[in-house]
Amino acid sequence: xxxxxxxxxxxxxxxxxxxxxWRHPDVDSDQVTSFRYFAEIAKKAEAGKLDMLFLSDxxxxxxxxxxxxxxxxxxxxxxxxxxxxxxxxxxxxxVTTTYNEPFHxxxxxxxxxxxxxxRAGWNVVTSYYExxxxxxxxxxxxxxxxxxxxxxxxxxxxxxxxDSWEPDALVRNKEQGIYFEKEKLHxxxxxxxxxxxxxxxxxARSPQGKPVIIQAGSSDAGVNLAAKSADIIFTAQDNLADAxxxxxxxxxxxxxxxxxxxxxxIMPGVSVYVGNTRAEAVEKYEQLQRLITPEVxxxxxxxxxxxxxxxxxxxxxxxxxxxxxxxxxxxxALLIKLAEEKQLTIRELYQYVAGSRxxxxxxxxxxEIADDLENWLHEDGADGxxxxxxxxxxxxxxxxxxxxxxxxxxxxxxxxxxxxxLRAHLGLPEPVYKSPILNNQR
Amino acid sequence: xxxxxxxxxxxxxxxxxxxxxWRHPDVDSDQVTSFRYFAEIAKKAEAGKLDMLFLSDxxxxxxxxxxxxxxxxxxxxxxxxxxxxxxxxxxxxxVTTTYNEPFHxxxxxxxxxxxxxxRAGWNVVTSYYExxxxxxxxxxxxxxxxxxxxxxxxxxxxxxxxDSWEPDALVRNKEQGIYFEKEKLHxxxxxxxxxxxxxxxxxARSPQGKPVIIQAGSSDAGVNLAAKSADIIFTAQDNLADAxxxxxxxxxxxxxxxxxxxxxxIMPGVSVYVGNTRAEAVEKYEQLQRLITPEVxxxxxxxxxxxxxxxxxxxxxxxxxxxxxxxxxxxxALLIKLAEEKQLTIRELYQYVAGSRxxxxxxxxxxEIADDLENWLHEDGADGxxxxxxxxxxxxxxxxxxxxxxxxxxxxxxxxxxxxxLRAHLGLPEPVYKSPILNNQR
Numbered sequence: 001x002x003x004x005x006x007x008x009x010x011x012x013x014x015x016x017x018x019x020x021x022w023r024h025p026d027v028d029s030d031q032v033t034s035f036r037y038f039a040e041i042a043k044k045a046e047a048g049k050l051d052m053l054f055l056s057d058x059x060x061x062x063x064x065x066x067x068x069x070x071x072x073x074x075x076x077x078x079x080x081x082x083x084x085x086x087x088x089x090x091x092x093x094x095v096t097t098t099y100n101e102p103f104h105x106x107x108x109x110x111x112x113x114x115x116x117x118x119r120a121g122w123n124v125v126t127s128y129y130e131x132x133x134x135x136x137x138x139x140x141x142x143x144x145x146x147x148x149x150x151x152x153x154x155x156x157x158x159x160x161x162x163d164s165w166e167p168d169a170l171v172r173n174k175e176q177g178i179y180f181e182k183e184k185l186h187x188x189x190x191x192x193x194x195x196x197x198x199x200x201x202x203x204a205r206s207p208q209g210k211p212v213i214i215q216a217g218s219s220d221a222g223v224n225l226a227a228k229s230a231d232i233i234f235t236a237q238d239n240l241a242d243a244x245x246x247x248x249x250x251x252x253x254x255x256x257x258x259x260x261x262x263x264x265x266i267m268p269g270v271s272v273y274v275g276n277t278r279a280e281a282v283e284k285y286e287q288l289q290r291l292i293t294p295e296v297x298x299x300x301x302x303x304x305x306x307x308x309x310x311x312x313x314x315x316x317x318x319x320x321x322x323x324x325x326x327x328x329x330x331x332x333a334l335l336i337k338l339a340e341e342k343q344l345t346i347r348e349l350y351q352y353v354a355g356s357r358x359x360x361x362x363x364x365x366x367x368e369i370a371d372d373l374e375n376w377l378h379e380d381g382a383d384g385x386x387x388x389x390x391x392x393x394x395x396x397x398x399x400x401x402x403x404x405x406x407x408x409x410x411x412x413x414x415x416x417x418x419x420x421x422l423r424a425h426l427g428l429p430e431p432v433y434k435s436p437i438l439n440n441q442r
Numbered sequence: 443x444x445x446x447x448x449x450x451x452x453x454x455x456x457x458x459x460x461x462x463x464w465r466h467p468d469v470d471s472d473q474v475t476s477f478r479y480f481a482e483i484a485k486k487a488e489a490g491k492l493d494m495l496f497l498s499d500x501x502x503x504x505x506x507x508x509x510x511x512x513x514x515x516x517x518x519x520x521x522x523x524x525x526x527x528x529x530x531x532x533x534x535x536x537v538t539t540t541y542n543e544p545f546h547x548x549x550x551x552x553x554x555x556x557x558x559x560x561r562a563g564w565n566v567v568t569s570y571y572e573x574x575x576x577x578x579x580x581x582x583x584x585x586x587x588x589x590x591x592x593x594x595x596x597x598x599x600x601x602x603x604x605d606s607w608e609p610d611a612l613v614r615n616k617e618q619g620i621y622f623e624k625e626k627l628h629x630x631x632x633x634x635x636x637x638x639x640x641x642x643x644x645x646a647r648s649p650q651g652k653p654v655i656i657q658a659g660s661s662d663a664g665v666n667l668a669a670k671s672a673d674i675i676f677t678a679q680d681n682l683a684d685a686x687x688x689x690x691x692x693x694x695x696x697x698x699x700x701x702x703x704x705x706x707x708i709m710p711g712v713s714v715y716v717g718n719t720r721a722e723a724v725e726k727y728e729q730l731q732r733l734i735t736p737e738v739x740x741x742x743x744x745x746x747x748x749x750x751x752x753x754x755x756x757x758x759x760x761x762x763x764x765x766x767x768x769x770x771x772x773x774x775a776l777l778i779k780l781a782e783e784k785q786l787t788i789r790e791l792y793q794y795v796a797g798s799r800x801x802x803x804x805x806x807x808x809x810e811i812a813d814d815l816e817n818w819l820h821e822d823g824a825d826g827x828x829x830x831x832x833x834x835x836x837x838x839x840x841x842x843x844x845x846x847x848x849x850x851x852x853x854x855x856x857x858x859x860x861x862x863x864l865r866a867h868l869g870l871p872e873p874v875y876k877s878p879i880l881n882n883q884r
C-alpha cells in the first residue's frame with residue numbers, strides 16, 4: 001500500500017467546473033470558442049504531469065444550465081488538435097453510445113490514438129437528456145435499462161472492430177507488392193439487437209492496443225458494465241466512508257469478471273480550491289458563488305433532478321418530493337439524499353450543485369489538499385481523482401504550481417512521465433490481441 | 443476573362459493518387475499512418491498558396507482496391523490536427539450523408555471551422571458501396587435516387603443548424619451575468635422524411651458564416667443538388683470539349699436557382715506529371731505503372747464498375763457488357779465510354795484507371811502543364827482544378843516548386859494569400875444570416 005501511486009485526470013468543461021467561472025475577473029469570457037485556450041490548458045496540465053485531460057460532452061443545448069457549455073467543440077476533433085501541441089498527456093473524451101454508430105466511434109478513437117501516438121481514452125456514456133433524442137430523429141428517449149443494453153452491445157462491437165486488425169497486419173513489402181496480409185484482417189460478423197456490423201475497421205490497430213475505456217455511473221447497471229469493461233471508473237463520492245464502500249464493491253465486482261482489480265482505476269471527482277490559508281481558499285469559492293444568478297442556479301438544479309421543474313418553489317424552502325424520471329438516476333439520488341441529510345433549502349442545494357456539480361468540494365492550503373487526496377488514496381477510497389477545477393486557467397495554475405509539488409515530495413505522484421501512452425501512465429498492461437470472431441462467439 | 447484566377451485544391455488520398463504510389467522508391471510506405479506525413483504535405487501545399495487541402499474518405503474496407511486507403515484517419519479529426527500546423531490553407535473533407543446524422547456532421551464542420559479560424563470545407567457525398575451499408579446495420583443500400591433525396595434533406599438540416607445561432611448571439615456580459623441572448627438562438631423544428639431535428643446546434647456560428655460546401659457527381663440528381671447548394675463542384679472531365687459543355691450546363695443551372703454563377707467554382711480533377719522534358723514526365727508515369735500488380739489493377743477496375751467482377755475475363759480482351767448497378771453511375775459510364783471510344787483492353791483500361799482513377803492525366807514540363815491549365819481556365823472548361831497528384835511527397839514538390847511559379851508569373855495565380863478563410867480564397871461572399879425557421883418553411 002505504501003507505494004500506491006495517485007492518478008490525476010483534468011476534467012475540462014467550458015471555462016471551469018463552477019457554473020459562474022466565466023464571470024470570474026481572471027477568466028476571459030470568450031475563451032471557450034478559442035483553440036488557444038484549450039492548448040494552454042493542455043500544456044499546463046502536461047507540465048503538471050497529469051495522467052490525462054478529459055473533455056465532457058453533450059449533444060444538445062440547455063438554455064439555462066451552464067453558459068460556458070453552450071458552444072462546444074466536437075471533442076474528438078479538439079483532442080486531435082491538442083495532440084499536436086502536447087507529447088505525453090492522455091487525451092480522453094465522453095462520446096455517447098445512445099446517438100452514435102459503433103463504426104464511427106471505433107474509428108474516431110483509433111484515429112486519435114494514432115494522431116497522439118497512444119494517448120486516447122473514451123468515456124463511454126448513455127445519454128439521458130430528452131433534448132438529445134430530439135436532435136437525432138427520436139420522438140422519445142430509450143428507457144434507462146435499454147440504454148445500458150445498447151451501450152453494452154455498442155462496446156462489444158467497438159471492441160470487435162478494434163480487434164479486426166492484427167497488430168502486424170500491415171507488412172508493406174515494396175519488393176513483392178504486398179501491402180498487407182489478408183488473413184490478418186478480420187470481419188467481425190456482428191448481428192445483435194441494436195447493430196449489425198460486418199467490419200473490418202478502416203484504420204490499423206491502435207498504438208495502445210486499444211484506447212483506454214472510462215466509465216461512470218453508480219447504478220447497478222452502470223457498475224456492472226464498468227467492472228466488466230472499464231479501465232477507469234469516474235464516480236461522484238461525497239465522503240470517504242461511501243467512497244470506500246463503492247471502491248470495495250467495484251473491485252470485488254471486477255474480480256468476479258476474472259479481471260485484476262489493480263487494472264481498474266477508481267477516480268472520484270473532486271473540486272479543489274487552493275489558498276495560502278484555508279480562509280483564502282474558502283474565499284475563492286465564495287467569490288464564485290456570489291456570481292451565480294438565481295435563475296441559472298435554479299435551472300441547473302432542475303436539470304440535475306432529471307428535468308423536474310423547480311422554478312415554482314421558494315428558494316428558501318425545502319426540496320419538494322421529486323418523482324422518478326428517465327434521467328441520470330445516480331446523480332438525482334445523490335442530490336435528494338444530500339438535501340435530506342443536510343436539511344438544505346433549494347437555494348443552498350443549487351449553490352452546492354452550481355459550485356460542485358454534484359461532486360466533492362475541498363478547500364485548503366496545498367498541504368491540506370495533499371493530505372486529503374493522500375488520505376483517500378491510502379484508505380482505498382480512490383486510485384486517483386478526476387479534478388473538477390472551478391475556473392481556468394487560474395485554478396489549474398494553483399493546482400499545478402502548488403499542490404503537485406507537494407504530492408511529488410511525498411512520493412505518491414510522478415516527478416516526470418516515465419512512458420508516453422495513457423495506458424502506461426495508468427500502469428495498465430497492453431491488451432493481448434484476441435480474434436474478434438472468438439470475442440463475438442463468447 | 444483576362445483576370446480570371448485559377449483555384450487549386452490538393453486531393454490527398456493515401457500515399458498518392460496513383461494506386462502503386464506506396465511502392466515508389468521515393469515514397470515512405472509507412473507514411474499514411476503517421477501524422478507527420480500529413481503535416482508535411484499540408485505545409486508544402488500552403489507554401490504553394492493552394493486554396494485547400496482535400497481529403498477523400500470511405501466507411502468500409504476494400505481488400506484489393508487501393509492499398510494505401512486501407513488505414514485512414516477519421517478525416518475531420520485529421521484536419522483538426524492539421525489546422526494547428528497551418529495558417530491559411532483551406533481544409534476540406536468528404537463526409538457521407540448516407541451513414542451519418544446531420545447534427546453530428548453540422549457540429550464537426552463548425553468545430554473545424556472554429557479550430558481553423560474559417561478554413562473548413564465539406565464535400566457532401568452519398569455512399570455507393572454495399573460494404574458501407576453492412577457496417578451501419580443496413581442489410582441493403584438505399585437506391586441511387588433515394589440517396590439523393592436523403593442527401594438533399596440532410597443538407598437542408600445542416601444548413602438550418604448552421605443558422606441556428608445568430609452571429610452575435612454570444613454577448614458574454616460579465617457585469618450583468620448574461621452569457622448569450624436567448625432570442626438569438628433558434629430551434630429549427632425540422633420534421634422530414636429521413637430526419638427530425640429540433641436544434642439549436644451546440645456550437646456557435648462559424649467564422650466563415652458557413653463552411654464551404656463541395657459536391658461531385660455528374661448525374662442529373664448530382665448536378666441539380668450541386669447547382670442549388672454547392673460552392674465548389676468537383677468533376678471528372680476527360681477532354682476540354684466535354685468539360686466546356688459541363689461547365690456551361692452547371693453555370694446555367696446555377697442561374698436557374700437564382701445564384702450568381704461566379705459563386706460556384708467548377709474544379710475538374712487532374713493528375714499531373716511534371717518533368718524537365720515531356721519524356722521525363724511520361725517516364726515518371728511509366729515508372730509507377732510498372733509497379734501495379736495485375737491483381738490490384740483488375741480489382742480496382744471491378745470496384746469502379748460498380749462491383750461487377752472482371753476477374754474471369756482475359757486482361758487482353760475487351761470489356762464485356764456491364765450491367766446496371768446501384769453504384770456510382772457517372773464514374774461507371776465514363777469508363778465504359780472510354781473503353782469503347784479508345785478500344786481499350788481490360789489491361790489498358792485498368793492501367794488507365796489505376797493511374798488516374800478516372801480523372802484526366804497530363805504530362806509535360808512546368809510550362810506545358812501551365813499552358814494546359816491556363817487553356818482550360820480561359821476556355822471556360824474550369825475555374826480551377828482538384829490536383830490528384832500521383833505520389834507524395836515527390837509529385838507535390840514538383841508541382842509547387844516548378845508549376846506554381848509559372849502560374850504566378852502569368853498572373854493567373856496568387857503570389858501570396860490575401861485572406862485567411864477558404865471562402866475568401868475562392869472569392870465567395872460571406873453568407874448572409876437567415877433564420878432557420880424561414881429556411882425550413884421555404
